[in-house]
Structure formats: C-alpha cells, structure tokens
Amino acid sequence: MNAQPYAPADLVDGVLTIYWASSKKTNPSELIRSTNASPFENLMRLLSSVQADETVQVIVLRNDAAQRVEGLEANAVEKMVPQVVLHLSQMPQPIVAMVFGQVQEEAIPILQACDIVLASSEVSPAKDTQDVKLISQASSDWVTLYFPATELEAQTYKLAHELATKDPLALRFTKKTVQQVGAVSWDAILNFTTSQQAEIKSLQAGRPSARALAIESFLAGKSKPGAGA
Amino acid sequence: MLKIEDTVDGIRCVGLNRPDKRNAIGVEMTLALEEILLKTQSDPAVKAIVFHGLGGHFCAGMDMKDFFDSSTRPAELLQRARKATEHWRIELLRQIPQKIFSAVEGYCLGGGLPIVAASTAVVAQRDAKLGLPEINFGFVPGGQIIKAVGEVMAPRGLAYAALSGRPFNAEQAQRWGLVTKVVESDPLQHALALARAT
Numbered sequence: 001m002n003a004q005p006y007a008p009a010d011l012v013d014g015v016l017t018i019y020w021a022s023s024k025k026t027n028p029s030e031l032i033r034s035t036n037a038s039p040f041e042n043l044m045r046l047l048s049s050v051q052a053d054e055t056v057q058v059i060v061l062r063n064d065a066a067q068r069v070e071g072l073e074a075n076a077v078e079k080m081v082p083q084v085v086l087h088l089s090q091m092p093q094p095i096v097a098m099v100f101g102q103v104q105e106e107a108i109p110i111l112q113a114c115d116i117v118l119a120s121s122e123v124s125p126a127k128d129t130q131d132v133k134l135i136s137q138a139s140s141d142w143v144t145l146y147f148p149a150t151e152l153e154a155q156t157y158k159l160a161h162e163l164a165t166k167d168p169l170a171l172r173f174t175k176k177t178v179q180q181v182g183a184v185s186w187d188a189i190l191n192f193t194t195s196q197q198a199e200i201k202s203l204q205a206g207r208p209s210a211r212a213l214a215i216e217s218f219l220a221g222k223s224k225p226g227a228g229a
Numbered sequence: 230m231l232k233i234e235d236t237v238d239g240i241r242c243v244g245l246n247r248p249d250k251r252n253a254i255g256v257e258m259t260l261a262l263e264e265i266l267l268k269t270q271s272d273p274a275v276k277a278i279v280f281h282g283l284g285g286h287f288c289a290g291m292d293m294k295d296f297f298d299s300s301t302r303p304a305e306l307l308q309r310a311r312k313a314t315e316h317w318r319i320e321l322l323r324q325i326p327q328k329i330f331s332a333v334e335g336y337c338l339g340g341g342l343p344i345v346a347a348s349t350a351v352v353a354q355r356d357a358k359l360g361l362p363e364i365n366f367g368f369v370p371g372g373q374i375i376k377a378v379g380e381v382m383a384p385r386g387l388a389y390a391a392l393s394g395r396p397f398n399a400e401q402a403q404r405w406g407l408v409t410k411v412v413e414s415d416p417l418q419h420a421l422a423l424a425r426a427t
Contacts, residue, residue, distance in 0.1 A: 094392050115388045144385040163392060167367035171392065174369050178388050181375045186323070190315060193372035200369055218293065218366065 006046065014057035014164035015157065018046060020110075040080035044087045051091060057164040057171065059091065060156060061114060062098035081109050088113035089179070092172045094163055098156040100149060112142045115175060118156050120149035173200050230258040231265060232283060239276035240424050241269055241327075242417075245341075248284025254340050255292035256302055256310040263313040266321040277424040278325070280344050281332040281417045288341025290362065314340075318373050322347035330424045332416035333357045333399070333408070339370065342407075343377040350409040350423045352416040353399035359407065360396035382407045 010017050020043070050056045088095060088110065097114040111117050147155045163171060173196055184192045217223040232244035243265060245252035254262070269275050282288055295302055295310070302310075322329070322343060331345045333353040338360050345351050345359075353359075361378070363370040370391050379387050386405030390397060402408040412419050 115392060117385070141383065142385065144389045159393060162395075166364050166392075166394070170364055170367045170369055174364050174391050175388075177369055177372055177375050178379075178384075178391050181372050182379055184372065184376065186319060186376070189319065189372045189376055196369055196372065204367070219297075219299070 013161060015060060015160045016050060016056045017060045017062060020061050020063050040084050044084055047087045047091055056093055057168055058160045059093050059095045060098060060160050061095055063100055085109050085113040094171060094175050096156060096160050098152060108142060116144045117142055118145050118147060118152060119143045120152045121146035169200055169203050230261045233265060238425060239274055240279055240421060241275045242279045245282045245288050250292060251286040251289035251336055252282040253289040253292035255295040256306060259310050259314045263317045266317050266325060269327060270325045275327055277328045277330060277427060279330045279332060279420050279424050286335030287333045287337040289336045290339030290341055318343045328427055330420045332420035334416055338362055343374055345407060346377040346381050352410045352412055352419040353402060353408045354416050355399050355411050355413055357399045358396040359402045361390045362394045365394040
C-alpha cells in the first residue's frame with residue numbers, strides 16, 4: 001500500500017511533479033487518480049498532504065506541451081481559485097510552475113501564487129471563445145523566464161533539482177523572507193532578520209548542513225558560490 | 230578601501246577599492262562607507278553620488294570571511310562593523326538628500342545590491358553579473374537586502390534570484406527593474422553623464 005498521496009515516480013530527488021490539467025488521465029498523481037473531486041480540490045488536498053513532507057523539497061506544477069491550462073468553469077473558478085491560491089502561498093516548499101503554450105486567464109492567479117514561473121516562448125495565436133479567454137504570455141509579467149518550448153522541460157527540471165540541492169531550511173526561510181519582507185516596515189526589518197537568522201541557526205545546529213559544507217568549501221578556496229552554477 | 234573623487238560640478242565618485250577581493254565589503258570598507266555617507270549627506274557642495282567598483286567588479290557582496298561565525302576579527306570591531314553596515318544600508322542610503330547613481334561591471338552580488346537598489350539610475354555593462362548568492366552558502370539573504378531590492382525589482386525576479394542563487398545578467402536585471410541602462414563598456418562614464426544631466 002502506498003502511504004504517500006502521490007505516485008512514487010512523481011517524486012525524484014526531492015522534486016515532486018504535480019500535473020495541472022483538466023483531464024484526469026494525464027494526471028499521474030495517485031490522489032488525483034483516486035478521487036472524483038474537481039482538479040482544484042485534488043490539487044489542494046495534494047498540497048496539504050505534502051506540506052509537512054520533508055522528502056518533498058521542491059514542487060513542479062506543470063501542464064503538458066499538448067495541453068493548455070484551461071478547462072475551468074466560471075462558477076468553480078470564482079469559488080475555488082482564491083482557495084487554491086491560499087494553499088499555494090502557504091506551502092513552505094518553493095513551487096516552480098512550468099507552462100507550455102497559452103494560459104486561460106482564470107488560471108493566472110494560480111500561477112502568480114507560484115514562486116517561479118517558467119514558460120515557453122512560442123506563443124500560438126490566441127483562440128478566444130465565449131467560455132475560455134486565452135491571453136498571450138508575451139504581454140504578461142507573471143512569467144519569470146521564457147524558454148523555447150523544446151528546452152522548457154529540461155530547464156524547469158534543471159532549476160528544480162538545483163533548488164532541491166540547497167540547504168532545505170535555508171530554502172524554506174528564503175521563501176518566507178521573500179514572501180513576508182514587503183510587509184515588514186524598515187523600522188522592524190532588523191528584528192525580523194535577527195529572529196529569522198536565530199531560528200534557522202538553531203534548526204540547522206547538529207544536523208548535516210549544506211551551509212557548513214558550503215562555508216568549508218569557500219574558506220578552502222574550492223568554490224565561489226556567488227559565481228553560480 | 231574607498232577611492233573618493235569629487236568633480237568640479239559637484240559629483241562625488243565613490244569607488245569601492247578592494248580589487249583583490251572583487252570589492253567585497255569587509256570590516257574596513259563598511260566603516261568607510263558609513264563615514265563617507267555621513268560626511269556627504271551634510272555637504273551642500275555634493276549634488277550627486279556615483280558608486281562604482283575598481284578592478285572590473287562592482288562588489289562581490291559582504292566579505293564572508295570577515296563576517297562568518299568563524300571570523301577572526303576582534304568581537305568589538307565586528308560589532309561596530311555590523312552596526313555601521315545596518316546604518317548605511319537601512320538609513321543613510323535611503324535618506325541621503327543627494328541622488329545616487331551606480332555604475333556596475335563584473336560582479337554585483339548580495340550586500341552590494343542595496344547600493345544599486347538605492348540608486349536613481351543604474352548603468353550596467355552588458356556582461357555584468359548580479360545576484361543573491363546567499364542560498365548557495367546555506368544562508369538566508371538578510372531581510373534588509375531583500376526589502377531594499379524588492380522595492381525596485383520585479384517580485385518574479387526577486388524570488389528567482391533569492392531561491393536559486395543564480396546570477397543574472399544586466400539585460401535580465403533591466404527587465405526586472407534593477408538596472409536602468411545597459412551599455413557595452415565604461416558604465417562609469419555613462420553614470421556620470423546621467424548624474425550631470427539630473
């Protein structure tokens with residue numbers, strides 16, 4: 001019996017892939033396959049179930065090249081999207097969205113709630129219908145980086161696996177800092193940083209740490225982390 | 230640690246001058262930065278400040294060898310340096326009456342970014358590399374740095390830079406709002422021209 005809510009194949013080296021799609025057959029998640037709930041409910045349930053899962057370091061939320069992010073009914077959108085957005089924003093793990101092709105306008109808040117959005121640079125002509133309004137990615141500011149469609153998947157997983165090699169606590173605290181610091185006043189910013197640093201140091205103490213290895217390697221002149229990969 | 234040059238038309242050029250360390254901000258440099266900003270803010274002859282780096286790099290961030298837990302610098306000096314850093318980073322850069330301009334080439338990382346973020350205009354050489362590498366050390370970027378950068382940089386770019394620790398180039402920095410103008414060479418001359426025109 002599989003105790004995890006996702007298929008084992010969906011989790012590779014700390015990177016969990018969740019397929020965002022209207023069609024259940026394209027979603028390999030055990031949870032989504034096993035229920036009749038809406039894609040929104042399935043997504044939220046899956047997110048809740050992996051929130052405290054330390055084996056999940058990074059989440060990739062993706063669609064397939066042949067699919068558009070669509071299939072959302074207006075009533076469901078109005079009711080469910082804010083809840084999905086809330087779930088996504090409360091996830092401690094970084095979420096990387098991978099988007100091929102075009103995106104239904106109603107799905108954009110969901111993508112905005114992801115930390116990083118990588119999208120294909122090829123934009124096919126929008127085909128607006130009465131029910132589905134599609135927008136061009138080229139005019140959007142919710143995309144972090146664009147890649148040619150042929151490279152998108154490789155680039156997304158390269159980034160996701162790179163993130164998964166970071167110190168897990170530092171990764172989660174960095175996400176928290178980026179999310180919260182805008183709401184912290186300049187007068188309170190020092191206290192915010194001090195308490196963050198104290199908390200992370202106490203949590204990192206006594207356990208194998210990428211931080212300790214990185215510092216050791218830097219001090220020995222073996223690596224220059226600022227130079228990037 | 231700093232090379233200060235005043236032009237006849239009231240522009241103070243502040244050069245980060247520690248080229249062997251890619252102008253990483255260590256104890257002495259952070260104290261010097263506090264001092265020059267304090268002096269400059271009450272100097273009516275200075276109309277604008279232009280920050281730049283000597284030796285091909287703007288700034289490699291804070292000198293971690295000085296500020297790591299394993300630092301061998303005297304505790305009292307370290308405490309003074311930390312206080313000075315917060316002073317110029319949180320207060321002086323943001324409150325100084327003169328406009329600030331930055332000329333960026335080479336690396337511009339971590340602790341060097343608040344200077345860039347406080348600038349009215351930033352001119353960067355095309356091959357400059359900017360970034361928030363703290364995560365690569367298992368560190369969390371300071372809230373002060375994230376806040377300063379977040380005030381001018383697109384949230385998408387900020388999250389990518391902070392989480393990945395990857396450097397990004399001048400064009401990308403311009404798309405994300407951190408850089409005003411990308412040039413092929415001599416960003417200092419371009420920054421000076423902008424400062425004079427303002």
